[in-house]
Amino acid sequence: MCGKRLKPILNEVLDNLLANGHLHGSPQAIENLRHISASSIDRLLKHERKKLEIKGRKGTKPGTLLKQQIAIRTWAEWDENCSGFMEIDLVAHEGGNSQGDFAQTLNMVDVWSGWTELVAIKNKA
Known part of the structure; x- marks a missing residue:
């Protein structure tokens, strides 16, 4: 307060x-x-x-330098003006304590339409 x-x-x-x-x-x-x-x-x-104060933490780690240098190829060029191109994220719901069992949510969003799909996952299983 x-x-x-x-x-x-x-x-x-x-x-x-x-x-x-x-x-x-x-x-x-x-x-x-x-x-x-x-x-x-x-x-x-x-x-x-x-x-x-809650201290922010990320549950994921950045990729290696080699991983960042590898170009990603898809069957089509990235086009945000049509449906089918997705952004995906894994969100941990551990309440500030990453030890023990907790849920994670896999989020997938279509960039053009904003359509969102969510899937609950237990411990990155």
């Missing part, structure tokens, strides 16, 4: 925490919290947000 959204409800949250005995602190510290600015809240929570 950002400081701009937390600031308007902070007094109510502080009252609730104090009334239920979940917050202990000096009266001066609690008063300082009641008057804190949204930007100060953001600065103080910056490191906590960083801990919760």
